Amino acid sequence: MVMLLPFRTLGGLFCLAAAIVACHAPVLSGAPPAVRNPHLPPGQADHGWPFVRGANFDGRSPETHLADEWPVNGPPVLWTRPLGQGYSSFVAWGDRVATQYQTLAGQYVLCLNADTGETLWRHWYDWPYEPAGVYPGPRATPTYVDGWLYFASPSGFIGCLDAQTGTRRWAVNVVERFHGEGAGFGYSCSPTVIADKVVLPVGGRGASIVALDSASGSLVWKAGDDAASYTPAYPIRFRERALILGYLQNALVAHDLESGKLLWRRELSSGYDEHSAWPIYAEPHVWISGPFQAGSELLELTDDPSQPIRRVRHSALMSNDIFSSVLVDGAIYGFDLREAQAKTHRTSRGQFRCIDFLSGEEYWSNGDAKIRRAESSDAREAVVGHATVIVADGKLILLNDTGELILARATTERYEELARTAVLSGEICWTQPALHRGRLFVRNQCQAACIYLGDLKLLEPPIHRSALTTADIPQTPYVDIAGMMLGVEPEYAFDIPSRAWLWRWYVTSLVGVLGGSYAVVTALRYMRPELLTPTRARVMFWILAFVAGALGTTVLSVQFNDFIFTWPVSLFVAFQALVWRVDLKAKVLVGERSWRTLGVAAGFLIVCVAYFLICRRLSLVFEWAFLCGFAGAAPFSLAGKFWLQNRRWTWLWEMVATAGAFTGFFWLSALVLLVR
Numbered sequence: 001m002v003m004l005l006p007f008r009t010l011g012g013l014f015c016l017a018a019a020i021v022a023c024h025a026p027v028l029s030g031a032p033p034a035v036r037n038p039h040l041p042p043g044q045a046d047h048g049w050p051f052v053r054g055a056n057f058d059g060r061s062p063e064t065h066l067a068d069e070w071p072v073n074g075p076p077v078l079w080t081r082p083l084g085q086g087y088s089s090f091v092a093w094g095d096r097v098a099t100q101y102q103t104l105a106g107q108y109v110l111c112l113n114a115d116t117g118e119t120l121w122r123h124w125y126d127w128p129y130e131p132a133g134v135y136p137g138p139r140a141t142p143t144y145v146d147g148w149l150y151f152a153s154p155s156g157f158i159g160c161l162d163a164q165t166g167t168r169r170w171a172v173n174v175v176e177r178f179h180g181e182g183a184g185f186g187y188s189c190s191p192t193v194i195a196d197k198v199v200l201p202v203g204g205r206g207a208s209i210v211a212l213d214s215a216s217g218s219l220v221w222k223a224g225d226d227a228a229s230y231t232p233a234y235p236i237r238f239r240e241r242a243l244i245l246g247y248l249q250n251a252l253v254a255h256d257l258e259s260g261k262l263l264w265r266r267e268l269s270s271g272y273d274e275h276s277a278w279p280i281y282a283e284p285h286v287w288i289s290g291p292f293q294a295g296s297e298l299l300e301l302t303d304d305p306s307q308p309i310r311r312v313r314h315s316a317l318m319s320n321d322i323f324s325s326v327l328v329d330g331a332i333y334g335f336d337l338r339e340a341q342a343k344t345h346r347t348s349r350g351q352f353r354c355i356d357f358l359s360g361e362e363y364w365s366n367g368d369a370k371i372r373r374a375e376s377s378d379a380r381e382a383v384v385g386h387a388t389v390i391v392a393d394g395k396l397i398l399l400n401d402t403g404e405l406i407l408a409r410a411t412t413e414r415y416e417e418l419a420r421t422a423v424l425s426g427e428i429c430w431t432q433p434a435l436h437r438g439r440l441f442v443r444n445q446c447q448a449a450c451i452y453l454g455d456l457k458l459l460e461p462p463i464h465r466s467a468l469t470t471a472d473i474p475q476t477p478y479v480d481i482a483g484m485m486l487g488v489e490p491e492y493a494f495d496i497p498s499r500a501w502l503w504r505w506y507v508t509s510l511v512g513v514l515g516g517s518y519a520v521v522t523a524l525r526y527m528r529p530e531l532l533t534p535t536r537a538r539v540m541f542w543i544l545a546f547v548a549g550a551l552g553t554t555v556l557s558v559q560f561n562d563f564i565f566t567w568p569v570s571l572f573v574a575f576q577a578l579v580w581r582v583d584l585k586a587k588v589l590v591g592e593r594s595w596r597t598l599g600v601a602a603g604f605l606i607v608c609v610a611y612f613l614i615c616r617r618l619s620l621v622f623e624w625a626f627l628c629g630f631a632g633a634a635p636f637s638l639a640g641k642f643w644l645q646n647r648r649w650t651w652l653w654e655m656v657a658t659a660g661a662f663t664g665f666f667w668l669s670a671l672v673l674l675v676r
Contacts, residue, residue, distance in 0.1 A: 037437045038458040039063040048093035049434040052141035052190040053278060054390070057234060059326040061392035061435045065455045068395075070407070074421035074470030076456070076463050078439060079117030080449040083110075085128075086137035087188075090443070091144045092436035096120065096163070097450075098149055099443065100138040102128045107138055109151050109161060114439065117450060121166035129154040129186060134344055134619055137445070139188035139230075145214070150193055154186030158200065160217065170217035178204035182227030182249040188276070192233040192244075195257060199235070201246050203228030209246050209255055221260030226251045230276040238283060238301050245286065247275045252288060252299070254309075264308040266299070277320035280327045280357070285312065287332065287357065289320035291341050296320075298360065315360040318353060322430055323388045326396075328410045330357050333396055335386050336365070340491050342386065344428055345618045346482040347401050352384035354412055363412040382417050384408075388432040397453070399442060402478045403429045405451070405470070423449060426476035449473055482618055487557030488564075490620070497565075497622060502670050505565045510662055513552050513569045517545040518655050538580075538654070546573040567611060568626040572665050574607040575630050576658070579637040625673040632668030636661035 037046050044062055047055040054061055067075065086107075088100035097114045100107065109123045130136050140152035148169065149161045156175025161168055174180060175187055182203035183189075192199045197220055198212040208224025224246070231247040235257065242257035250273055254263045273290070280287040286309075289296040296319070298312040318325065318334055321342040325334025331354055338350040351367035366384045387400035391410055395418070398406040403424030409416035429444040438454025451470060456463055482489060490497075497505070521541045525532045532540065549569025556564040581600040608627060615623030636657050 037063075038460075039065050039438045039454055048091070048144070049436045050091055050093055050144040051192075052089050052091070052143070052232070052432065053324070054435075057192075057278070058280070059278075059324060059390045059432075060328070061390065063435060063438065063454075064393045065458055066393040066395055066407075066438065066453050067455055068407075068418055070419040070421060071469065074405075074423070074451075075419075076452045076459075077468040077470055077473060078115060078450040078452055080447060080468070080473050081117045082446065083443055083448040084108075084137070085131065085445050087135070087139045087430050088137075089141040089432045090434040090441040090448075091142050091149075092434050092439075092441060093144045093163070097434070097436070097441055098142050098144065098163070099448070100140065100142060100151060102131065102137040104128060104131060107153060109142060109149060109159075109166065111149075111163070111166060114436065114441075114450070117448070123161055123166040123168065125151070125159055125171075126153050126155065126157060132613075132616065134616055134621060135185055139186055140190040140232075143191045143193050145193045148214070150191040150198055150214070152187055152189060152191055152200070154188070156180055156183075156187040156202070158191060158198065158212070158217070160198075160214070169215075172212070172217050174200055174202045174210060174212075178202045178207035178210060178222065180204045180207070180228060182229050182274075185230075185274075188230040189228070189232040192235060194235045195242065197257070199233040199244050199257075201228035201231070201233055201248060203248070208248065208253070209233060209244065209260070211244075211257075211260060223255055223260040223262050224248075224253060224265075226253065226265075229274050231278060234279055234281070236281045236283075236286075239303065245279060245281070247279055247288060249273050249275070252279075252286070252309075254301075266309050276322045278324040280325060280332065282327060282357065285358070287327075289318050289325065289334075291319060291321040291337065293319050293338065293340060296360070298358070312358075313360055315355075317355055317360060317362060319350075321348075323386065323432075326389050326391050327357055328391050329412075331355065331363060331410075331412045332357050333389055333391070333410065335384070335389075337386070342401075342430070343482070343619060344430075346480050347428065347478075348386040350386060352387060352398075352415070354415070356412075364415050366415045382415075382420070384415075388430075390433060390435060392435055397433065397435065397440065399423075399429065399431075399433050401428050401430060403427070403444065403475070405433075405440075405442070407453075421470045422475055423451065423470050423473055424475065425478050427478070447474070485554055485614075486563070486618060487554045487559075488562055489618075490563045496673050501563070501565075502673075504562075505568075506663075506666050506670075508552070508556060508564050509549070509566050509569045509666065510659060512556070513548045513566055514545055514658065514662060517541055517548055520544060542573050542577060546570050549573065565620075567615075568629075568666065568669065569662075571607060571611055571626055572633065572662050574604045575633060575665070576637055576661065578604045579634070622673055626669045628672045629665040629667075629669030632664030632666075633661040634664075636664055 053059050084101040084103040086101040090097045090099045095114050098111045100109050106124045107126045111120045143150045147163050149163045152158050157173045159171040180202040189201050193214055196214045198214050200210055202210050205225055207222040208226040210222040211220040213220050227249040229249045234245040236243050236245055244255045244257050246253040250269045252266045275290050277289050284301040286299045295316040297314045299309050300312050301309055319337045321337050323335050325332050333354050336350045336353045342348045351365045353365045354363040385400035387398040390397050394410050396408040396410050405421050405423045407419040423442055424444045431443050434441045440451045440453050442449050521537050525537050549566045552566030577600055581597050612623055639657050
């Protein structure tokens with residue numbers, strides 16, 4: 001099991017530690033800088049990519065002259081560099097880009113030269129956020145407006161920096177100040193800066209959405225009582241009036257931008273819910289989509305005070321979670337998630353679709369079927385997968401969660417793929433790219449890269465033959481660890497296991513794993529008593545139980561088509577080995593026996609750490625509870641070791657004590673889960 005850790009756990013921590021000096025590490029650069037933007041139409045102002053979704057909050061760029069195909073080795077790479085943990089995207093303006101990340105030393109806003117990847121400045125603002133957790137690092141993306149950078153931390157700390165130097169202008173923690181709720185996985189809303197205001201969903205009582213002065217951070221207005229979620233505030237205009245849409249935990253709301261007055265509220269759900277994907281607005285229609293297989297909904301804004309918003313339609317198609325869809329010429333392009341939530345430990349399942357904005361009619365879908373590529377007459381696999389999408393020059397620029405960059409035609413006729421290359425493979429990638437001056441800025445939890453997607457004739461100075469390509473980016477093949485280790489996954493990995501599940505796990509572990517191991521060893525003892533002494537039989541039993549517990553989750557889950565969790569048996573066996581090995585009467589830890597004891601203790605710690613990290617890698621976030629149950633096993637384990645040794649039928653009494661110890665271990669762990 002330890003060999004699997006580098007894929008996201010120990011490897012992620014290694015990348016995190018290495019990134020402490022990443023800002024001073026050499027940058028792999030393959031091209032000299034450019035000085036202008038030839039990719040915009042004549043007269044088009046160069047607004048860059050100042051927000052997480054671009055200049056117009058819609059995932060679209062006005063840039064043109066993007067290449068229709070890429071070389072065999074992929075498009076040119078201007079630079080690549082190490083980077084720490086975080087889900088923040090890039091924002092770009094002029095010759096600069098900025099993002100957020102963290103190392104073991106803390107969280108930072110980082111500003112780079114857009115053409116070389118060299119560090120211009122970095123600003124420390126907090127200690128690292130859950131560095132060994134399922135979702136480590138900052139989630140929000142900075143926002144650039146008129147020479148200032150605005151950022152948000154997972155704790156709700158909002159700040160404004162001088163974009164030229166990184167000097168702090170002001171800062172405030174909105175979650176603490178306004179008692180925000182609804183962002184249990186960390187505050188993720190990128191600051192929306194418009195009309196000299198920083199508008200933020202917060203989720204506090206009387207402060208569901210707040211607006212701060214962009215120059216000072218002082219409060220301009222606050223309004224609403226709904227809990228927030230993970231979608232940033234969305235500025236729109238309806239009948240020439242500036243509004244703010246809030247896609248909150250259980251409601252969609254609209255506030256007047258200037259006064260903060262709540263104009264209307266549409267309840268969407270009750271109880272726990274979450275929303276991360278951006279709405280799509282095309283006056284007077286608002287399209288929203290959510291996770292948990294909720295599908296999508298088209299709403300219409302009206303001038304009727306009694307019904308300011310009404311439902312046009314609802315569709316089971318297009319459930320968006322963390323990746324937002326885009327609207328192009330009346331068609332929506334996006335990934336339809338066909339499971340409850342997106343997964344950090346494997347690629348998420350579903351289909352990339354194109355549907356009509358108004359009717360919801362599907363034009364095409366891309367899933368498991370073989371799709372004919374545009375450049376070949378041969379039918380071959382061209383599955384998009386769970387992908388974020390931005391649009392420019394009539395093309396879809398897709399980055400799927402396994403790190404493949406895909407170029408496709410934005411057409412309703414069929415899925416037409418133009419090119420594909422691996423850029424960030426090896427781990428699940430959730431960060432949306434940013435497009436500026438023909439350059440695509442991408443990143444994951446370990447590294448960042450700048451890829452040139454434009455016509456090579458427009459790059460000044462020109463690309464040399466020795467320039468880097470995506471084939472030169474350090475990458476490892478993606479491996480689906482979950483598919484290898486879990487036969488059946490829990491649909492809601494963050495939920496507390498039901499009592500029915502706990503009973504099934506307990507009975508399977510006690511009777512199937514421990515009882516089965518006992519039966520096998522007992523049969524061997526009677527068949528070959530001269531080979532299996534009591535000590536050897538005990539060792540064989542524990543080894544067999546440990547292996548069966550480690551493999552049982554995979555084998556039994558497949559066999560019964562249900563998630564059956566037997567890994568706690570391996571934890572229990574490691575604890576039992578420690579109990580049986582430790583000599584409480586020993587006064588000095590010296591000699592061969594003591595070194596063996598220390599080895600067993602070290603093995604116990606290694607098993608616990610490996611178990612925890614592998615469960616984290618697989619998003620089994622109830623794993624910590626089974627590290628709390630050893631106290632429940634201790635009385636029975638000690639009884640089996642010291643008080644039952646001289647009785648008749650010692651082997652049987654040891655197994656009774658073992659059953660009691662496992663029962664105490666398991667149900668104390670379950671109690672911790674149920675009362676947390």
